[in-house]
Amino acid sequence: MSNIVLETQKLTKYFNDPVRMQVLKEIDLQVEHGEFVSIVGKSGCGKSTLLYLLSTMDTDYEGQIFMDEQLITGKTDKELALIRNAQIGFVFQFHYLLNEFNVLRNVMLPGLKLGQFSEEEIEHNAIEHLRTLDMQDQALKMPNQLSGGQKQRVAIARALINNPIIIMGDEPTGNLDKKNSDLVFDIFNELTKEHNQTLLIVTHDPDFANRTHRIVTMEDGKIIS
Amino acid sequence: MNYKLLFSIAVHLMRSRLKQTIIAGAGVTFGIAMFITLVSFMYGMNDLLDGLIINRTPHVRLYNEIKPSENQPINLSKEHKNEVNFIHSIKPKDRGKSIYNAKSIIQSLKLDQRVIDVAPKITTPVFFNSGTIEISGVVNGIEVLTEQKLFTLNDYMVDGKIEDLQQNNSIIIGKGLSTKMLLNKGDIIKITTPKGSLASMKIVGIIQIGIAEIDDITSYTSLSMAQKLLGAPKSYITDLQVKVHDITLAPALAKEYRNRYHVDTIDYQTTNSQFETGTTIRSIISYAVGIVLLIVAGFGIYNILNMMIFEKMDSIAILKATGFSGSDVKWIFMSLSMVIGICGGVLGLLFGFVFSSIIDMIPFNTAALPTVKTFPINYNPMFYGIGITFALITTFIAGLFPALKASKVDPVEIIRGK
Numbered sequence: 001m002s003n004i005v006l007e008t009q010k011l012t013k014y015f016n017d018p019v020r021m022q023v024l025k026e027i028d029l030q031v032e033h034g035e036f037v038s039i040v041g042k043s044g045c046g047k048s049t050l051l052y053l054l055s056t057m058d059t060d061y062e063g064q065i066f067m068d069e070q071l072i073t074g075k076t077d078k079e080l081a082l083i084r085n086a087q088i089g090f091v092f093q094f095h096y097l098l099n100e101f102n103v104l105r106n107v108m109l110p111g112l113k114l115g116q117f118s119e120e121e122i123e124h125n126a127i128e129h130l131r132t133l134d135m136q137d138q139a140l141k142m143p144n145q146l147s148g149g150q151k152q153r154v155a156i157a158r159a160l161i162n163n164p165i166i167i168m169g170d171e172p173t174g175n176l177d178k179k180n181s182d183l184v185f186d187i188f189n190e191l192t193k194e195h196n197q198t199l200l201i202v203t204h205d206p207d208f209a210n211r212t213h214r215i216v217t218m219e220d221g222k223i224i225s
Numbered sequence: 226m227n228y229k230l231l232f233s234i235a236v237h238l239m240r241s242r243l244k245q246t247i248i249a250g251a252g253v254t255f256g257i258a259m260f261i262t263l264v265s266f267m268y269g270m271n272d273l274l275d276g277l278i279i280n281r282t283p284h285v286r287l288y289n290e291i292k293p294s295e296n297q298p299i300n301l302s303k304e305h306k307n308e309v310n311f312i313h314s315i316k317p318k319d320r321g322k323s324i325y326n327a328k329s330i331i332q333s334l335k336l337d338q339r340v341i342d343v344a345p346k347i348t349t350p351v352f353f354n355s356g357t358i359e360i361s362g363v364v365n366g367i368e369v370l371t372e373q374k375l376f377t378l379n380d381y382m383v384d385g386k387i388e389d390l391q392q393n394n395s396i397i398i399g400k401g402l403s404t405k406m407l408l409n410k411g412d413i414i415k416i417t418t419p420k421g422s423l424a425s426m427k428i429v430g431i432i433q434i435g436i437a438e439i440d441d442i443t444s445y446t447s448l449s450m451a452q453k454l455l456g457a458p459k460s461y462i463t464d465l466q467v468k469v470h471d472i473t474l475a476p477a478l479a480k481e482y483r484n485r486y487h488v489d490t491i492d493y494q495t496t497n498s499q500f501e502t503g504t505t506i507r508s509i510i511s512y513a514v515g516i517v518l519l520i521v522a523g524f525g526i527y528n529i530l531n532m533m534i535f536e537k538m539d540s541i542a543i544l545k546a547t548g549f550s551g552s553d554v555k556w557i558f559m560s561l562s563m564v565i566g567i568c569g570g571v572l573g574l575l576f577g578f579v580f581s582s583i584i585d586m587i588p589f590n591t592a593a594l595p596t597v598k599t600f601p602i603n604y605n606p607m608f609y610g611i612g613i614t615f616a617l618i619t620t621f622i623a624g625l626f627p628a629l630k631a632s633k634v635d636p637v638e639i640i641r642g643k
Contacts, residue, residue, distance in 0.1 A: 048641065052637045052640075052641070055546070057545070057546060057635075057636050057637045058637045077550050077551050077552075078550045078552065080550075081545070081548050081549060081550035081551075081553070082548065082550075084545075084546065084547065084548045085547065085548020085549075086548070090546050090547065092546075092640060096539065096542070096543045096546070096640070097543075098237075098540050098543060098544075099241070099540070100234075100237040100238055100240070100241045100540065101237055109230075109234075109544075109547065110547045110548055112227065112230045113227065113230060113547070113548050113549060113553075114548070115227050115230075158547070162548075170640070
């Protein structure tokens with residue numbers, strides 16, 4: 001059995017506005033199971049664009065993306081939503097919790113959407129994830145009562161709820177101070193070590209990148225190392 | 226699709242914008258309440274005004290009209306058969322007012338399934354004598370119980386009741402007549418018939434139809450009294466008043482009876498076309514106003530949902546990023562709109578009912594209608610059905626466009642835009 005979780009073949013992307021411009025040039029990338037990969041590069045090199053293509057949210061590209069050896073290029077909106085729900089976990093720079101729900105509910109939502117387990121089981125899992133991130137005391141608070149670092153930990157718990165095959169992060173530490181950045185890194189590191197979780201993180205932070213297993217450097221829409 | 230989850234998300238979104246949601250719902254409530262009140266009141270008023278004339282009018286009337294013979298003697302001549310004949314100075318032929326063979330016509334009409342009942346009647350002009358003054362008027366000889374059944378005369382009685390006419394030698398006179406002649410219940414009235422005979426009758430009641438012209442001249446007595454008054458035989462009947470189950474059949478029935486019984490007939494639609502028009506226009510106006518109110522409420526919902534979607538862009542993006550599809554998001558906003566519509570609509574029905582009940586209690590005394598004490602309201606459940614249906618349609622459409630917009634939100638744009 002192949003160990004490849006995510007693979008791209010000749011991935012090319014154009015921006016049409018204001019002028020047609022090639023942002024990604026025939027990118028071939030493979031991520032193996034259990035890898036902790038960081039993508040680095042200067043602003044505008046296309047690293048975030050690449051991540052959004054991989055996340056299936058952006059479908060306007062040329063080339064092919066395989067996830068878990070399945071071609072996901074050309075699937076319908078509904079099928080892609082299911083893939084995002086079940087197989088990908090997201091952590092964004094600005095936390096992006098739903099302010100209308102409390103912390104526990106935020107973590108539970110993707111699980112409820114998937115509907116694989118009963119509500120009680122999902123709640124139990126959510127509390128377990130919050131406990132490993134040392135957030136169980138905040139479970140019933142609203143997101144606006146939390147600090148930035150706490151919010152990011154809730155977002156990680158949410159990303160984990162459906163046991164995704166890969167977690168993607170877009171500058172998850174970009175908005176945090178040094179202490180909280182380290183905390184988030186330690187959580188990620190633990191996930192790969194103890195749970196063999198695959199991680200793909202776009203980052204600006206060289207300290208963060210240097211501590212990951214593999215660094216993918218991008219420049220002008222190409223992978224250079 | 227997990228509708229329960231989508232619905233709970235919609236409820237949470239609503240709760241975080243409770244004030245706006247309530248305002249949107251209040252718009253629908255107000256629209257529906259006003260619609261119900263307006264339509265109930267208008268229809269109550271319509272029923273009242275229609276009742277004034279239409280309930281008093283037979284659906285089909287059978288009578289003998291004074292008119293020239295349709296077949297003039299020249300038409301019988303074989304010599305002039307193929308020519309166009311001009312005849313001058315034709316005079317109407319008096320065939321007598323009495324309907325020939327009235328009893329058997331009544332029997333045959335009563336067997337007709339489409340007919341509610343038939344009320345025979347005699348109408349004759351008379352003079353009422355008060356001292357030296359003679360006032361011209363009309364005596365209607367009626368079959369008391371059938372007349373009450375078909376035309377509910379008791380609703381118009383100011384004094385006494387219609388059943389008292391069954392006593393011998395009794396009469397009920399119009400309110401105008403009683404005022405003019407200073408006569409009250411229990412007094413005796415003197416009558417001169419067209420043939421010159423005199424009669425004294427006891428007044429057992431005063432009736433007020435509500436139309437001065439009629440109240441000033443009209444009076445009622447029993448069929449047999451009228452026949453006695455005129456010195457006519459038992460078979461003498463001048464009018465047959467027919468009420469049918471389905472009023473729209475009246476014109477067709479009028480034609481059928483004309484041919485079958487060889488009498489003149491006139492249907493309700495021909496006699497009262499102006500009332501039909503008035504009723505229709507009043508209904509159209511009340512529906513138009515009600516529907517405009519609801520459309521305005523619909524715009525309110527549309528606006529508020531649009532605003533909400535604009536505010537909740539982040540939430541929509543995150544829902545999509547964590548696995549909710551476009552149609553899930555559409556459902557969230559559709560159910561949000563429908564909740565507003567259903568809650569607002571049901572409250573509207575309730576308030577509409579309350580408002581109409583309040584109007585129903587406001588005193589409304591009119592000389593025209595002695596039995597009506599408060600404003601009339603028609604509590605037809607159909608209005609409530611129309612109200613809620615229209616509320617749901619309006620909110621559905623008002624919610625559909627913002628929901629489609631929300632379903633098309635591109636999460637990448639929102640997440641990158643920060």
